[in-house]
Amino acid sequence: MTKQERDDLRLYYEQELFERVLPFWEQHSPDPDYRGHFNNLDRDGSVYDTTKHIWLQARQVWMFSKLYRLVEARQSWLSNAESGMNFLINHALRPDGRVYFSLARDGQPIYQQRKIFTECFYAMALSEYGRAIDHTAYIKEAALMVERIWDWAYDWSKVGRPALSGAKPAQMLAVPMMLLNLIDEVMVDEDCSSEIDDCFKRIRLHVHDHHTFEFVAPDGSRLDGPDGRLMNPGHVIEAGWFLQHIATKVQESSMIELSRNMIRNAQAFGWDEQYGGLYYFVDAGGFSPVQLEWSMKLWWPHSEALYAHLLNYAHTGDPNDLASFRKIDNYISDHFIDPKHGEWYGYCDRKGQVTHRFKGGPYKGCFHVPRALWLCWQLLQQWPISSD
Amino acid sequence: MTKQERDDLRLYYEQELFERVLPFWEQHSPDPDYRGHFNNLDRDGSVYDTTKHIWLQARQVWMFSKLYRLVEARQSWLSNAESGMNFLINHALRPDGRVYFSLARDGQPIYQQRKIFTECFYAMALSEYGRAIDHTAYIKEAALMVERIWDWAYDWSKVGRPALSGAKPAQMLAVPMMLLNLIDEVMVDEDCSSEIDDCFKRIRLHVHDHHTFEFVAPDGSRLDGPDGRLMNPGHVIEAGWFLQHIATKVQESSMIELSRNMIRNAQAFGWDEQYGGLYYFVDAGGFSPVQLEWSMKLWWPHSEALYAHLLNYAHTGDPNDLASFRKIDNYISDHFIDPKHGEWYGYCDRKGQVTHRFKGGPYKGCFHVPRALWLCWQLLQQWPISSD
Numbered sequence: 136m137t138k139q140e141r142d143d144l145r146l147y148y149e150q151e152l153f154e155r156v157l158p159f160w161e162q163h164s165p166d167p168d169y170r171g172h173f174n175n176l177d178r179d180g181s182v183y184d185t186t187k188h189i190w191l192q193a194r195q196v197w198m199f200s201k202l203y204r205l206v207e208a209r210q211s212w213l214s215n216a217e218s219g220m221n222f223l224i225n226h227a228l229r230p231d232g233r234v235y236f237s238l239a240r241d242g243q244p245i246y247q248q249r250k251i252f253t254e255c256f257y258a259m260a261l262s263e264y265g266r267a268i269d270h271t272a273y274i275k276e277a278a279l280m281v282e283r284i285w286d287w288a289y290d291w292s293k294v295g296r297p298a299l300s301g302a303k304p305a306q307m308l309a310v311p312m313m314l315l316n317l318i319d320e321v322m323v324d325e326d327c328s329s330e331i332d333d334c335f336k337r338i339r340l341h342v343h344d345h346h347t348f349e350f351v352a353p354d355g356s357r358l359d360g361p362d363g364r365l366m367n368p369g370h371v372i373e374a375g376w377f378l379q380h381i382a383t384k385v386q387e388s389s390m391i392e393l394s395r396n397m398i399r400n401a402q403a404f405g406w407d408e409q410y411g412g413l414y415y416f417v418d419a420g421g422f423s424p425v426q427l428e429w430s431m432k433l434w435w436p437h438s439e440a441l442y443a444h445l446l447n448y449a450h451t452g453d454p455n456d457l458a459s460f461r462k463i464d465n466y467i468s469d470h471f472i473d474p475k476h477g478e479w480y481g482y483c484d485r486k487g488q489v490t491h492r493f494k495g496g497p498y499k500g501c502f503h504v505p506r507a508l509w510l511c512w513q514l515l516q517q518w519p520i521s522s523d
Numbered sequence: 524m525t526k527q528e529r530d531d532l533r534l535y536y537e538q539e540l541f542e543r544v545l546p547f548w549e550q551h552s553p554d555p556d557y558r559g560h561f562n563n564l565d566r567d568g569s570v571y572d573t574t575k576h577i578w579l580q581a582r583q584v585w586m587f588s589k590l591y592r593l594v595e596a597r598q599s600w601l602s603n604a605e606s607g608m609n610f611l612i613n614h615a616l617r618p619d620g621r622v623y624f625s626l627a628r629d630g631q632p633i634y635q636q637r638k639i640f641t642e643c644f645y646a647m648a649l650s651e652y653g654r655a656i657d658h659t660a661y662i663k664e665a666a667l668m669v670e671r672i673w674d675w676a677y678d679w680s681k682v683g684r685p686a687l688s689g690a691k692p693a694q695m696l697a698v699p700m701m702l703l704n705l706i707d708e709v710m711v712d713e714d715c716s717s718e719i720d721d722c723f724k725r726i727r728l729h730v731h732d733h734h735t736f737e738f739v740a741p742d743g744s745r746l747d748g749p750d751g752r753l754m755n756p757g758h759v760i761e762a763g764w765f766l767q768h769i770a771t772k773v774q775e776s777s778m779i780e781l782s783r784n785m786i787r788n789a790q791a792f793g794w795d796e797q798y799g800g801l802y803y804f805v806d807a808g809g810f811s812p813v814q815l816e817w818s819m820k821l822w823w824p825h826s827e828a829l830y831a832h833l834l835n836y837a838h839t840g841d842p843n844d845l846a847s848f849r850k851i852d853n854y855i856s857d858h859f860i861d862p863k864h865g866e867w868y869g870y871c872d873r874k875g876q877v878t879h880r881f882k883g884g885p886y887k888g889c890f891h892v893p894r895a896l897w898l899c900w901q902l903l904q905q906w907p908i909s910s911d
Contacts, residue, residue, distance in 0.1 A: 175749075175813075183810045184748040235687075243689030299623075301631030360572040361563075422571045423879040425563075427816040427870060430878055482815060484872055490818055491811040 136457060145515035152508035159477035160501040169241050171222030176495035179476045185240035189227050191500025193256035196220045198505050200267035220264045232283050249296035251287050255313050262321040277321050288314060305350045305358055311337040312374035319381050335390050345400045346419050347371040364419040368405025369436025372398050376443040398443045402459045410486050412466050413437060430485040434471050437463055438507035445511050449520040479504050524845060533903035540896035547865035548889040557629050559610025564883035567864045573628040577615050579888025581644035584608045586893050588655035608652045620671050637684035639675050643701050650709040669705045676702060693738045693746055699725040700762035707769050723778050733788045734807050735759040752807040756793025757824025760786050764831040786831045790847045798874045800854050801825060818873040822859050825851055826895035833899050837908040867892050
């Protein structure tokens with residue numbers, strides 16, 4: 136990639152992020168009456184559902200806090216984060232440390248998942264907002280939440296999902312991947328070397344040759360059936376760059392190498408050679424995945440892959456990494472970007488036709504798109520990256 | 524429809540049912556080692572997952588018991604039902620009357636839903652199998668289960684799903700629809716006139732002019748947001764013929780008329796004018812439904828519609844009902860039928876391309892296809908139907 140190309144790209148991502156993506160959320164998401172944010176926004180930003188989904192509320196707080204702290208101390212960004220954080224503190228957190236999955240507009244709880252992810256995103260928001268306003272109590276409280284999540288992480292009966300005798304003991308890639316990200320984001324001031332090692336070991340168990348499986352037995356052996364054959368390319372790619380960030384910090388070169396290969400292999404097994412784009416789910420045995428949406432092309436595997444391939448290329452200079460990056464960049468331009476109203480579409484069918492016109496929904500908010508654009512933009516600024 | 528056309532159709536459905544659909548399940552589903560049935564069968568019938576999903580196990584028992592009792596006392600059908608029923612009794616039923624959602628091959632429990640539907644299908648299986656073998660205790664036990672389900676039906680906190688303060692009180696079409704079907708199938712020997720009236724009243728609340736909504740407030744008023752705008756054409760059509768059967772039995776002509784219009788209107792709002800087929804979900808406000816699979820074309824709305832339109836036409840002679848029936852019959856022939864291996868495909872994308880090659884999965888088994896074929900075949904045998 137020439138310097139000119141890098142400069143053009145950096146400028147393009149800068150404009151996309153600061154002129155077309157962030158303004159979409161700044162303009163349309165704030166709830167003037169109850170504070171916090173609407174996350175269910177139609178193509179043009181109009182609210183089609185006032186339910187507040189906490190994954191997205193928390194991620195938006197994280198994003199604006201991060202940008203305020205690391206990009207520019209813009210007061211409007213901090214106010215946006217503050218409104219979201221206060222809403223979360225006042226309404227989403229339960230006295231027992233659990234966090235609701237969704238709230239009504241006024242903050243009354245609607246739904247509680249029997250999973251751990253809402254708590255993870257809440258901790259990320261609290262920690263990053265605490266850093267943005269330099270509020271030690273929040274940073275410490277977030278770290279305590281992560282310790283509690285750690286206790287729940289591998290035994291979901293603790294969050295209300297009974298472990299029944301016929302369910303084969305399994306480990307989900309999502310869990311060590313999420314925990315690694317929490318270490319990187321929340322536990323910045325703690326010594327987590329043994330926890331990092333544990334995550335490294337667990338992630339390794341999911342990688343079998345060129346495949347990375349979503350579910351494996353606790354000893355890393357393959358599970359029977361669709362769960363045991365399931366691969367989620369976007370997840371593997373996201374886990375790959377999480378892993379690469381932290382492995383780089385702790386200078387664990389074998390894990391850096393593993394992370395690069397996870398990303399490359401997921402691109403290979405996840406790419407639809409016929410119609411382009413990354414599948415949502417793939418069955419390693421060639422069966423039809425049971426998920427109805429398996430062949431759809433979602434925005435987030437592509438935004439994750441955009442950054443992950445650029446990260447690989449920045450450190451390796453490998454033309455294959457560059458080619459993967461370009462493939463993804465082109466797919467995104469051709470399918471997800473909406474120059475008229477900003478933000479990206481989230482969902483296309485296998486052939487790449489947009490199936491859902493909304494920009495924000497129960498699982499899509501101010502997060503994957505701006506995070507990937509910010510990371511790419513930052514990486515392009517830091518270029519040339521010293522090769523390792 | 525001429526007599527010749529009816530005879531041709533009847534013969535076609537007869538062959539489809541007895542030569543291509545039932546044999547698929549008879550040949551491929553029985554588990555020789557642990558009894559019961561495999562329900563996760565690939566295009567050619569091979570087992571791709573040994574998990575036993577109880578909705579499907581119970582529905583298969585119901586189907587084979589029904590055919591044994593009403594079509595032909597074929598010993599192999601009874602054995603098939605018996606194997607499934609014993610597996611269910613031995614493994615699926617909990618001492619507290621709840622029924623597991625899925626079991627491992629050997630019967631160990633995997634998952635428990637916080638809903639009431641597994642219990643409903645279990646009760647249908649037990650009752651119909653009890654009738655097939657003339658076993659009064661099973662028939663009575665099934666009726667007791669239905670009474671228990673009735674107690675749970677409108678308060679799911681009783682089955683473990685907490686009712687939180689922000690969740691607006693809502694009623695789901697699926698519940699009174701399912702209860703009506705249970706009255707029709709299980710409570711044959713009981714006086715249920717007040718329960719039937721209650722279901723009639725509740726179903727009426729979902730119908731607003733030409734639309735039938737999946738969720739309404741308990742007083743029938745519209746709910747805000749995507750849930751309040753959600754229409755599930757297949758569900759409305761299925762509810763329509765359930766309602767028509769029972770309304771005909773109790774000679775409630777206004778409900779017969781309502782049921783006909785529910786079916787007709789769902790055909791109108793559910794049909795994809797651009798690519799054909801019934802959508803899985805429709806948003807009455809024209810927004811994109813949040814369900815990722817909303818625009819897919821599933822087998823069961825079409826099998827339900829096949830019978831429902833034929834039922835309407837049999838009683839009304841209305842050429843519009845016949846036209847709807849033919850539209851659905853053609854869509855099925857063009858998309859779902861697999862002349863090579865039998866049974867139907869279950870899932871197509873919006874444009875009608877098969878997305879999942881399997882014939883049986885966690886939500887598709889030996890039920891909607893054979894039930895619709897049997898009902899159509901039976902109706903064509905009874906022709907001419909006296910008009911009311």
